[in-house]
Amino acid sequence: MKKALLIVLNVSVYLFAFLYISPIVWTIFSSFKEEKDLFSWPPKLISQPTLTNFVQVLHRTQFGLFFRNSFVVSLSATLVTVLISVMGGYALAKYQFRFKNYVSTFILSTLMIPLQVIMVPIYLVLSKLGMINTLWGLIIPPAATPTGIFLAQKYMISAIPDSVIESARIDGANEFQIFFRIVLPLSQPLVAALAVLSFTWRWNDFLWPLIVVGSPKLYTIQLALGTYAGEHIVQWGPLLAMTVLSMVPVLIVFIALQKYFVKGITTGAIK
Amino acid sequence: MKRQYYAWFFLLPNLVIFTIFVVTPALSSFYFSFTDYDMLRFSGKFVGLSNFRYLFGAESGFSKVLARTFIYSAMVVPLAFFTSLFLAVITSSDLIKGRAFLRALFYWPWLLSPSIIGVSWKWFLDYDAGLINILLLKNNLSPIPWLLDRRLAFLSVVLVTVWNVAGYFMVMFNSALTAIPTEVYEAAALDGAGRWVRFWKIIFPLLRPTAVLVLVLSTIMSMRSFEIIYVFTAGGPGTATTVLAQKIYYTAFLERKLGMASAMSVILFAILVTLSLLQFKILEEEV
Numbered sequence: 001m002k003k004a005l006l007i008v009l010n011v012s013v014y015l016f017a018f019l020y021i022s023p024i025v026w027t028i029f030s031s032f033k034e035e036k037d038l039f040s041w042p043p044k045l046i047s048q049p050t051l052t053n054f055v056q057v058l059h060r061t062q063f064g065l066f067f068r069n070s071f072v073v074s075l076s077a078t079l080v081t082v083l084i085s086v087m088g089g090y091a092l093a094k095y096q097f098r099f100k101n102y103v104s105t106f107i108l109s110t111l112m113i114p115l116q117v118i119m120v121p122i123y124l125v126l127s128k129l130g131m132i133n134t135l136w137g138l139i140i141p142p143a144a145t146p147t148g149i150f151l152a153q154k155y156m157i158s159a160i161p162d163s164v165i166e167s168a169r170i171d172g173a174n175e176f177q178i179f180f181r182i183v184l185p186l187s188q189p190l191v192a193a194l195a196v197l198s199f200t201w202r203w204n205d206f207l208w209p210l211i212v213v214g215s216p217k218l219y220t221i222q223l224a225l226g227t228y229a230g231e232h233i234v235q236w237g238p239l240l241a242m243t244v245l246s247m248v249p250v251l252i253v254f255i256a257l258q259k260y261f262v263k264g265i266t267t268g269a270i271k
Numbered sequence: 272m273k274r275q276y277y278a279w280f281f282l283l284p285n286l287v288i289f290t291i292f293v294v295t296p297a298l299s300s301f302y303f304s305f306t307d308y309d310m311l312r313f314s315g316k317f318v319g320l321s322n323f324r325y326l327f328g329a330e331s332g333f334s335k336v337l338a339r340t341f342i343y344s345a346m347v348v349p350l351a352f353f354t355s356l357f358l359a360v361i362t363s364s365d366l367i368k369g370r371a372f373l374r375a376l377f378y379w380p381w382l383l384s385p386s387i388i389g390v391s392w393k394w395f396l397d398y399d400a401g402l403i404n405i406l407l408l409k410n411n412l413s414p415i416p417w418l419l420d421r422r423l424a425f426l427s428v429v430l431v432t433v434w435n436v437a438g439y440f441m442v443m444f445n446s447a448l449t450a451i452p453t454e455v456y457e458a459a460a461l462d463g464a465g466r467w468v469r470f471w472k473i474i475f476p477l478l479r480p481t482a483v484l485v486l487v488l489s490t491i492m493s494m495r496s497f498e499i500i501y502v503f504t505a506g507g508p509g510t511a512t513t514v515l516a517q518k519i520y521y522t523a524f525l526e527r528k529l530g531m532a533s534a535m536s537v538i539l540f541a542i543l544v545t546l547s548l549l550q551f552k553i554l555e556e557e558v
């Protein structure tokens with residue numbers, strides 16, 4: 001292909017890419033405008049950048065609280081998810097036991113039951129257990145995920161040879177020692193991938209907190225964003241600043257562990 | 272202690288959580304769908320099929336919601352399919368520089384939370400301050416009432432959904448494209464036909480397993496759409512963008528009719544189970 005044509009092709013692809021993410025760029029861009037410039041007449045595309053909205057978010061709203069709630073929930077849920085998924089995957093990969101096929105099918109079948117279908121009864125279950133409006137209600141129920149268990153199972157089958165486990169048994173290690181001292185340390189890539197997935201799911205989650213949380217004291221950052229956006233008169237300046245701030249953690253995780261995302265470890269996994 | 276008991280121990284936390292928080296609720300929603308349970312009294316009595324009879328009767332408006340959900344899905348699925356295929360092709364083509372960067376960029380919307388997407392797009396399409404309308408005004412054209420007009424709002428919701436999922440499916444197409452041996456590309460190039468014809472005649476048929484999976488997954492995703500729409504349009508204006516999952520939420524938590532909402536859930540469940548079984552069947556056949 002001719003060189004000029006190649007350049008035109010590349011330029012148009014990059015132009016398209018820029019347009020593709022322009023809603024996000026526009027949000028970031030607008031968050032640095034003063035509230036009066038956001039709705040000025042005639043409209044202005046560019047104005048003096050300012051941190052007013054961010055200052056207002058940090059000082060006048062309960063942003064710190066929401067951010068902390070999100071962190072507490074995401075981190076502790078990730079810890080639980082990683083541990084129980086690796087345990088479950090290990091059991092399915094390395095043990096022979098009765099009803100194993102039924103257990104696999106049972107776990108697989110939960111993939112077919114998304115939260116959208118069970119939000120009514122789950123609300124009743126949580127209120128029976130006194131978990132509505134608690135952090136526990138946010139952390140524990142979504143911690144078990146079929147995707148996590150099957151990722152772990154697949155990893156264990158291919159990356160951890162049976163001989164390692166067998167020789168540890170011969171050396172006299174008990175089953176728990178084998179899991180915590182040998183299998184877990186050998187599963188670092190798996191743990192990293194699960195941690196990234198789980199943190200992103202929990203940090204971004206909206207529907208689960210929407211059902212569990214009623215009191216603003218327990219709002220996660222996502223729930224706060226959704227609620228403020230739904231108000232009759234939206235305070236756009238602070239809302240946009242809060243939106244931009246809430247992107248940061250996932251962006252950091254994404255950039256730091258990009259290879260786990262794009263290499264398709266998530267393929268076929270819809271949460 | 273027998274070794275197999277340890278397996279049960281390792282599986283226990285997952286099984287307990289699944290039983291209490293997934294399977295029990297799923298089964299009990301069938302029971303609730305036959306009652307008039309409501310959230311104010313926290314009680315209800317058995318009413319047989321009357322919830323379902325009401326929903327499919329003339330005055331409930333539920334068939335409109337159902338039809339809207341199917342139309343929404345019928346628009347999202349093909350658009351998401353061709354958008355993601357297009358993104359995969361341009362980020363796999365050796366004519367384009369910086370492919371990894373572009374891939375990450377197109378994948379980005381999939382990583383954003385529903386709230387961020389809802390807020391950003393609501394702002395982007397705002398009547399007075401959205402980017403497109405400002406550009407239109409600057410050029411002395413009249414602004415477009417994106418989220419104020421029923422039809423435009425519906426189209427916007429479709430567009431945002433496609434934008435959200437396309438990067439995810441792009442990655443699936445990317446790995447399928449990478450898996451095609453280079454000889455196939457070389458042989459295709461020798462063929463003498465143009466790139467366009469070569470792609471659809473030779474490359475595209477090899478993507479079939481991925482293509483089918485993308486179609487099924489996007490159908491499932493679109494049938495259960497809730498979160499982005501909740502933040503983006505809250506189902507409005509009026510009920511123009513109220514799809515099935517949304518109707519369930521409003522019926523349960525605003526109107527507080529848990530029995531009625533459960534009946535709707537059972538209908539959604541039936542649709543999703545059918546689609547999931549189809550997905551498993553396809554996965555089995557292709558592997």
